[in-house]
Amino acid sequence: MEIVELVDFLKNYDGRKIRLMEVCGSHTHAIAKHGIRDLLSPQIELLSGPGCPVCVTPTAYIDKLIELSLEPNTTVATFGDLLRVPGSKESLNEAKGRGGSVEMVYSPMDVLSLAQDHPDRKYVFAAVGFETTAPVYTLLLDNAIARGLDNIRILTALKTMPGAISFLCDNGAQIDGFIAPGHVSAVTGADYFNDLAAKYQIPFAVSGFGSKELVIAIYGLVQMVINKDNTVKNYYTSVVDSGQNDIIEKQLAKYFRPADVVWRGMGIIPGSGLLLKEEFARFDAGSDGLDEDNKRNKACRCGEILMGKAKPHDCPLFGKVCTPMTPEGACMVSEEGSCFNAYLVK
């Protein structure tokens, strides 16, 4: 079938309501970027799940980064999108304004040259992310060890996907199918989701990020829902294998151990995160136990939105108090956040 035929089907579908969830921030962004929602019948609803790493980071983590940035001779290095995320009282940007040392970098590897050039300063990288980004931090540590740099630390908020998907399914999120995260699958392999599909009797479609790739995967997923084909199908074969990437898995196993971690708005999910192993604890800036999640504005519904139980428009703050310029919750900060993307369409 040609793409236009797939679009035609999706646009004119008038069967029972189908709710699909993407659990990858890059998918959320790509769906908005390509205007994919415009191509779907009102009977096909796309929900944005907990796939944006910034959006699922609890306030205690931001507060800890702020505390570190204000310590003498310490600099917090971070990707740009974390700067504006509200902690319980303020954001890193606000802390920077009152003297916190915060540096925005494009790659964790930038920390190596910073640390080398300023041996008297301690550099803490805000290591946020999923299965996809975690391997990069292991390379940072490999390099730090090889170069004998003892002034590099990471503060981790690393999460793994299966725990979050189980949590959603166990807690009554009404979802008919998952668009499986393309980047995560590139690391873990598509089979990673087999157990979840079988346990919860729900289909998964692994998708790429181009407009056509998304249309193909969504079409495939809708067909699977209709045919009750509760398996995992890989529509991103140019990048994703069925099995895991052994090199990366080995790197992850070398440095990290599974841990119970907090997801913003969702609470502690057992075994859904990664923490540094005991033998690498010297690189940890205090990541364990950052469990408090006190949102700045009590009315913020980011948690429910992440779980697909509410839509951005259901939140009383959305578009009024909470906008991309004045975000109350993390979902409004990141380009990958569901509120941010919904705000653009209003």
Added chain:
Amino acid sequence: MGKIIMEHGSGGRATGELIREIFESQFHSDVLSEMEDAAVVPGDGTIAMTTDSFVVTPLEFPGGDIGRLCICGTVNDLCMRGAVPKYITCGFILEEGADIDTLRRIVKSMAETADEAGVKIVAGDTKVIEGNGGIYINTAGVGFVPKGVDIKAKNAEDDDVIIVSGNVGDHHATVLSQRMGIKNTIVSDNAPLQEMVGKLIESKIPVHVLRDVTRGGLATVLKELALASGLRFDLFEEKLPVDPQVQSFCGLLGLDPLYMGNEGKLVAIVPKDYAVQALEVIRSCKYGENACMVGAVNIPEDETEEGALIMKTEIGGRRFLDILQGEGLPRIC
């Protein structure tokens, strides 16, 4: 000559030497050489004035440097109101330790760019501060607006077309590549646009709006213009001119060319009937060969479309674009 030291800012002998050897010898400006407290220059009519400060890192990059940038930035700001740029002033803030050979190259580049843009550097100032060898430049410019020319942000009208004068994102991608040590052949588009604007006005094309596409990128500029007019701006994804290398660079880093800055591109909004002519004029200019018609201005169909910038995506969807949120990349100009 070595490095800048605090003495270069003393106002005494060292300052005099620096001015003579570095600035005066390059700028060849009779007005400047008078060394008066203020430049007195001829001119009458409607005056356009602007000022801009330049803090880019690195100071030199493929396709330009802070010197070329500080002339182009101010020249282009004047041009965007339809003015003919005429006079420029420059203020240097030099940090202790700044490399004097680098400064010499920057000043030479300023002089050459000023010649190219047809502007005269008529006044200048130098200060030296403690620091780490940084160089910062402020320029101010004066131009004259020809009679009958009225170009401003809110002038877009229903049925106008939107033209962009070339590939978007080049400058931003160049500076970022340099900072990250990524090897590629991307070159900054850093250029003065007085030829392009002059020809558009000479051709009697009733230009409604001109804007240079700098920080924030094309999307930010167009969204601001859409808000200023209250109309709906439609953008066509498949028409956007992006260099393939810049496109891949952006893909790799998760950046969007729509939000990346340029330093030698403009957006022109003209009535549909003049679209082809305007495009031809722009393409005939030195820095306009890749100019494209990228969108259209329309009356909003409902209130959600008032001041909206909507991109028709290649697959047929719609993407609402807003101004750049957050920092983007600091210190690109």
